[in-house]
Amino acid sequence: MSKRAYMNDTLRWTAGIPKDETLLSTNFGWSHQDVAFQWFVPAAYGIVKEFWWRNYDLRGAINTGTVRAWNANSRLLTLPNVADSKANMGWYVKSDDGDGLVTPFQVEATDTVFKPGKGIDTAKLAFDPLGREATWLPGGRQFALDSNKWQGFKLLDFGDSMRFKSDEPFGFTLQNDTKVTDPSPDTRMEIYSSTGAYPYHSIKFYELPRSSGDPGWHIRGYEWGMYVVVEYIEAPQTRITFFDKLETTFNTGPRLLRFFVSQDRSPFGGSIFLSYKIGGAPRYDTTQAVLDSVVGTRTYGHFTIPGAPPDSTVSWYVSVTDIYGDRTNTPVRSYRIFQKKYKYLFLWNGRATWASLGTMGKYYMMKDSITETVYYDAWDVKNYGKAEVPTLMDMYDVVFELNGDGGNSGADFIGTLAGPWLAKGTAANPKIYFFSDQDHGWISNYKDTTFLDADAHAQYFGVKALINQDYPNGATKTWKLDLDPNVATDPVFSFIDKKNKKDTVTLWYHPTFELSPSITNWMDELTPTATAKALFRDVSHANKVVGLRNSDASAKWHTFYLAFDHMGTDFRSDTSIAKYTTPDKDPKYAWITDVGGVVGNVLKSLTSVRREGDVIPGVYSLDQNYPNPFNPTTHLRFTVPEGHQPSAEIGEGRFVRLKIYDVLGREVETLVNETIKPGTYSVEWNASRFASGVYFYQLRAHQKDGGQAGNFVSVKKMMVVK
Numbered sequence: 001m002s003k004r005a006y007m008n009d010t011l012r013w014t015a016g017i018p019k020d021e022t023l024l025s026t027n028f029g030w031s032h033q034d035v036a037f038q039w040f041v042p043a044a045y046g047i048v049k050e051f052w053w054r055n056y057d058l059r060g061a062i063n064t065g066t067v068r069a070w071n072a073n074s075r076l077l078t079l080p081n082v083a084d085s086k087a088n089m090g091w092y093v094k095s096d097d098g099d100g101l102v103t104p105f106q107v108e109a110t111d112t113v114f115k116p117g118k119g120i121d122t123a124k125l126a127f128d129p130l131g132r133e134a135t136w137l138p139g140g141r142q143f144a145l146d147s148n149k150w151q152g153f154k155l156l157d158f159g160d161s162m163r164f165k166s167d168e169p170f171g172f173t174l175q176n177d178t179k180v181t182d183p184s185p186d187t188r189m190e191i192y193s194s195t196g197a198y199p200y201h202s203i204k205f206y207e208l209p210r211s212s213g214d215p216g217w218h219i220r221g222y223e224w225g226m227y228v229v230v231e232y233i234e235a236p237q238t239r240i241t242f243f244d245k246l247e248t249t250f251n252t253g254p255r256l257l258r259f260f261v262s263q264d265r266s267p268f269g270g271s272i273f274l275s276y277k278i279g280g281a282p283r284y285d286t287t288q289a290v291l292d293s294v295v296g297t298r299t300y301g302h303f304t305i306p307g308a309p310p311d312s313t314v315s316w317y318v319s320v321t322d323i324y325g326d327r328t329n330t331p332v333r334s335y336r337i338f339q340k341k342y343k344y345l346f347l348w349n350g351r352a353t354w355a356s357l358g359t360m361g362k363y364y365m366m367k368d369s370i371t372e373t374v375y376y377d378a379w380d381v382k383n384y385g386k387a388e389v390p391t392l393m394d395m396y397d398v399v400f401e402l403n404g405d406g407g408n409s410g411a412d413f414i415g416t417l418a419g420p421w422l423a424k425g426t427a428a429n430p431k432i433y434f435f436s437d438q439d440h441g442w443i444s445n446y447k448d449t450t451f452l453d454a455d456a457h458a459q460y461f462g463v464k465a466l467i468n469q470d471y472p473n474g475a476t477k478t479w480k481l482d483l484d485p486n487v488a489t490d491p492v493f494s495f496i497d498k499k500n501k502k503d504t505v506t507l508w509y510h511p512t513f514e515l516s517p518s519i520t521n522w523m524d525e526l527t528p529t530a531t532a533k534a535l536f537r538d539v540s541h542a543n544k545v546v547g548l549r550n551s552d553a554s555a556k557w558h559t560f561y562l563a564f565d566h567m568g569t570d571f572r573s574d575t576s577i578a579k580y581t582t583p584d585k586d587p588k589y590a591w592i593t594d595v596g597g598v599v600g601n602v603l604k605s606l607t608s609v610r611r612e613g614d615v616i617p618g619v620y621s622l623d624q625n626y627p628n629p630f631n632p633t634t635h636l637r638f639t640v641p642e643g644h645q646p647s648a649e650i651g652e653g654r655f656v657r658l659k660i661y662d663v664l665g666r667e668v669e670t671l672v673n674e675t676i677k678p679g680t681y682s683v684e685w686n687a688s689r690f691a692s693g694v695y696f697y698q699l700r701a702h703q704k705d706g707g708q709a710g711n712f713v714s715v716k717k718m719m720v721v722k
Contacts, residue, residue, distance in 0.1 A: 462532025
């Protein structure tokens, strides 16, 4: 059965606007060599048969315009809704052009690298909207223009028809052919337009700079009076469905990928291939599907994706070619072979994926409070899945869970996993769980919730109830956070109290401004249990508690529960409340990471080194690591003696640095970098991310940072054998 024509359709200037010519009530003009571009989104496969546009009075100095056809850039489908005065996309350089030295057409450019404009949201706007020129008539055709009338043509009269695919945008450009050198008081060319609504389908290219910015492509708040006549073509619709969701895994072996392909016709008759690559391989390998059965219009089959080593990424997609030669590709998907590298686990459990947070969001765990880098393993629950999280958590003693936007529905780790995990803590190796989320109430459909004593929320995190959920909020709403007196002596959060008092500022919460418009600013008020210590309160709501800290009496576990996103906080003077979007005008403004690192302070105060006994040594010492050689972990044991000249700043403590160096003397990792009390300690080093060979570990200590009394330095050698 062959393809057949089944429908003619007329696509107007934009979907959603009635086909009423009276809406074209605005004349819009463009000058010499400027270009108007109109794009359309078809509903199926087909061909373009005719193109029409509605002229206004002026036609340029030479009364001609050039029409070209384009299979447009698919990124047009995701254009942001931005004001046209700031939506400058960019241009190409045409250095041999005596007019504006710019061009919208890559084929005419002398520098074929697209130059982004200076508009807002550059990451989404800086692209060439034209895509590739259609095969209809490369270079287009020049038409003589008439005023105040519709003009158009059949594409077959000037070359072949123009083909398009379903949901792939296509369009036409109309260029003012007037040059600066053409003698005329009038270079303006005009088209009838309407003032449209987002998303715009009309874009204008300015050869010379606009008063509001650069030359180049600009989104405008109009829709050109243009339409096309298309003929839709019936084509078999191919759909690919997978039974297996290949998420990040610990499994290094082969993985089964089961699927079925369905079409509008039966039997299928075609080919199905899997393309995959492991890590940074230069190209994809391809394997044909094993077809298991055909049931009606469905063809069932499977692939076996080869195993991959730890810490590698497997990328794959499936291609189906039908009996007409049309190919359908799935998007490229990928999964990671997870490998533990570091001592800390960061669970990103938000609705957005970890990758979408960007640099700002990922700054959560970048630096500790002594400026040494904190290394951590990150698990994106939405992208990696939650099935293996219980096994994952058992590999760590420290877990940071951040939701940020209400959480990934169905993944309530506090209620299901945190309790049993925290119960495994010991005084020598306590479990630490830091939780921060501005809308954890999603677990109860945002209803006030009281937890049983045996529930992990109450038993471990000190949260007896979530109350007054989702009280009045808004995108521009901020909250002033008051500090409970406990904060002044808390080793994690005391820097906030010091900052407030020193600079006469207060702490404010506004995640939409600081992090991302997708992160909302709702807080749940908390009812603490008897053992929990309040940390933060909401001034605007009767000083209700919104942040807690809780610990086991035997120091077997420690928890933190913040009912807000701690990275969405900043310091400011109260007089600058109305100016939070221009913080540079307030000299006292500071983002929280400019002052101190919350996560780094958690690690500094509760982890790092473990004291082994109560015997206070009389001298410094650094023991030989054990085991040695080792793969991949070893233990480094050292002692810090009691001193005779206590420092007023650190009392009887000593400032200790324990670092690892390779055989060339390059520092590869810092294990200890803090003031600790006299005693004997042991630190584990995990060398899984380092190559085999000889390494050196150095202990350097002195009574106070920068002082001379009690200085000690010792270096020993160890060997990694893999």
